[in-house]
Amino acid sequence: MPLKEMFKKRTLTPQEKKQAERIRKAKDTLLEYQVPEGLFQKCSSCGKPVYNEDIIENYYICPYCGSYFRVRPRNRIAMVLDKGTFQEWDERMETSDPLNFPGYKKKLERQKSVTNMDEAVITGKGEIGGKEVVIAVMGADFMMGSMGEVVGEKITRAVERATEMRLPVIIFTCSGGARMQEGIISLMQMAKTSAALRKHDEAGLLYITVLTDPTTGGVTASFAMLGDVILAEPGALVGFAGPRVIEQTIGQKLPEGFQRSEFLLEHGFVDKIVERKNLRKVLNTIIRSCEYEQ
Amino acid sequence: MSSNFTPWERVEISRSPERPTSLDYISTIFDRYMSLHGDRLYGDDKAVVGGLASIGGRAVTVIGQQKGRSTKENIMRNFGMPLPEGYRKSLRLMRQAEKFHRPIILFVDTPGAFCGIEAEEREVGEAIARNLFEMSNMKVPILSIMIGEGGSGGAIAMAVGNEVWSMENATYSVLSPEGFAAILWKDGNRASEAAKVMKITAQDLKELGVVEEVIEEQEPACIDNILEISEKMKGMICDFLERYDKMTPEQIVNQRYERFRKF
Numbered sequence: 001m002p003l004k005e006m007f008k009k010r011t012l013t014p015q016e017k018k019q020a021e022r023i024r025k026a027k028d029t030l031l032e033y034q035v036p037e038g039l040f041q042k043c044s045s046c047g048k049p050v051y052n053e054d055i056i057e058n059y060y061i062c063p064y065c066g067s068y069f070r071v072r073p074r075n076r077i078a079m080v081l082d083k084g085t086f087q088e089w090d091e092r093m094e095t096s097d098p099l100n101f102p103g104y105k106k107k108l109e110r111q112k113s114v115t116n117m118d119e120a121v122i123t124g125k126g127e128i129g130g131k132e133v134v135i136a137v138m139g140a141d142f143m144m145g146s147m148g149e150v151v152g153e154k155i156t157r158a159v160e161r162a163t164e165m166r167l168p169v170i171i172f173t174c175s176g177g178a179r180m181q182e183g184i185i186s187l188m189q190m191a192k193t194s195a196a197l198r199k200h201d202e203a204g205l206l207y208i209t210v211l212t213d214p215t216t217g218g219v220t221a222s223f224a225m226l227g228d229v230i231l232a233e234p235g236a237l238v239g240f241a242g243p244r245v246i247e248q249t250i251g252q253k254l255p256e257g258f259q260r261s262e263f264l265l266e267h268g269f270v271d272k273i274v275e276r277k278n279l280r281k282v283l284n285t286i287i288r289s290c291e292y293e294q
Numbered sequence: 295m296s297s298n299f300t301p302w303e304r305v306e307i308s309r310s311p312e313r314p315t316s317l318d319y320i321s322t323i324f325d326r327y328m329s330l331h332g333d334r335l336y337g338d339d340k341a342v343v344g345g346l347a348s349i350g351g352r353a354v355t356v357i358g359q360q361k362g363r364s365t366k367e368n369i370m371r372n373f374g375m376p377l378p379e380g381y382r383k384s385l386r387l388m389r390q391a392e393k394f395h396r397p398i399i400l401f402v403d404t405p406g407a408f409c410g411i412e413a414e415e416r417e418v419g420e421a422i423a424r425n426l427f428e429m430s431n432m433k434v435p436i437l438s439i440m441i442g443e444g445g446s447g448g449a450i451a452m453a454v455g456n457e458v459w460s461m462e463n464a465t466y467s468v469l470s471p472e473g474f475a476a477i478l479w480k481d482g483n484r485a486s487e488a489a490k491v492m493k494i495t496a497q498d499l500k501e502l503g504v505v506e507e508v509i510e511e512q513e514p515a516c517i518d519n520i521l522e523i524s525e526k527m528k529g530m531i532c533d534f535l536e537r538y539d540k541m542t543p544e545q546i547v548n549q550r551y552e553r554f555r556k557f
Binding site: 098099101102149152156178180181182183184185186187188189190191192194195196197198199201202217218220221222223224225226239240241245246249250254258259264267269 | 407409410411413414415416417418419420422423424426427428430431446447450451453454466467468469474477478491492493494499502504550551554555557
């Protein structure tokens with residue numbers, strides 16, 4: 001083909017069209033759910049393809065540019081807890097769909113099959129360096145980690161059990177905010193979870209939050225900000241209003257680094273930014289430092 | 295119910311500039327009111343008012359989210375959208391109330407917590423969370439009354455009450471109907487449809503158990519009928535205080551915990 005024709009627009013053959021459509025669909029699925037398919041994943045920051053094995057070995061961090069991939073809750077549990085100690089609680093809890101919102105139940109079913117999770121949080125008990133802890137890990141894969149009654153109930157139950165068993169609570173937050181499809185009942189979860197944590201606090205027990213990308217809305221304005229110690233992953237977006245909403249409201253672009261972990265550290269709302277490879281050790285140190293004779 | 299407005303009509307009534315504000319109710323319900331100011335940390339947010347009041351001869355703490363009526367006043371009040379220091383002021387006043395065994399009465403009327411750079415710098419999320427956390431454990435009775443807009447986290451931060459009441463034409467929701475429609479249907483113009491499915495009216499909220507009492511409005515509340523409404527509210531508030539007088543601090547805390555535990 002002559003060079004000047006290479007840049008001309010031309011109609012695609014039916015096969016080419018089909019192939020383009022297939023690629024587009026595959027890309028959409030990958031973008032939407034960040035499913036690690038096959039051997040490679042593309043780093044969303046530097047765009048380089050990275051071996052899945054390398055990602056896992058490197059704590060889900062891009063070996064080229066150091067940017068953090070989001071970690072799915074089960075992988076997070078495997079990274080943080082002592083091997084084989086995790087006992088899951090309250091699996092397969094169902095929402096009552098309080099608004100009878102059209103299409104919501106169907107959407108949940110689809111999310112369950114695609115993400116292999118049954119809600120946006122996994123809760124349970126395990127050990128870190130031989131110390132028993134209650135843990136809750138949220139995941140952005142499932143409906144953007146949004147909090148509806150199941151998320152609120154699982155977290156509340158986990159905190160209440162921790163109070164009974166006199167154990168520390170660690171919550172990994174990751175959420176777009178309240179679950180819109182459950183309306184006002186989602187909002188009530190903020191008060192419910194915070195009240196359970198107040199009782200846990202009253203009992204003199206330790207609560208650690210680890211803020212991961214992204215933590216926003218009703219989760220920020222409830223349990224995310226209530227830790228005795230608040231840790232954050234590097235570069236995580238943490239805020240109440242989302243950056244796009246703020247930009248629309250004030251009509252100007254937000255400064256670089258706004259609402260990132262480092263910004264919160266500077267403003268005094270985070271204790272420490274911890275790299276993934278150090279997280280287990282840091283958690284263990286905090287837990288040991290907060291033990292005292294009853 | 296006294297009127298047959300659609301949910302969207304009620305949204306519009308709740309936002310109307312004619313609608314009485316917190317200070318209108320405070321000045322007509324209570325025998326005495328003295329404002330107190332500042333969060334002792336940063337500033338004094340004019341979107342939140344509060345102080346010492348008395349009703350039926352007893353001391354209470356009263357706090358309200360305050361909108362303005364004119365544009366000028368609204369700019370001063372930031373359209374009733376509190377900054378973090380507004381929530382921190384309310385918490386300071388509530389702690390003071392607890393210390394001196396005064397019941398707490400809150401008037402909720404906000405489109406939402408203020409959305410902007412300074413709110414994030416001073417972490418409005420933390421301010422709201424802290425209110426939820428501390429209010430859940432207050433040893434004195436708390437009553438929250440929705441008088442206009444109950445906008446999301448900005449509203450619940452002042453609504454962890456032993457009871458939550460709503461005026462008939464007030465709303466309380468996870469997000470504005472416009473925002474809801476924009477997120478779920480990618481179309482902010484379907485707000486009136488959203489208002490219907492979101493269950494944001496006082497009656498819907500009562501059925502969901504989110505509010506205990508609906509305060510009737512024969513005609514939408516305005517300056518002409520506020521005395522009548524306030525008189526009725528005063529009676530209801532006195533009954534509330536009497537009911538909770540019989541409870542121990544522990545019972546008050548437990549009742550509030552169970553109230554939110556059921557959701």
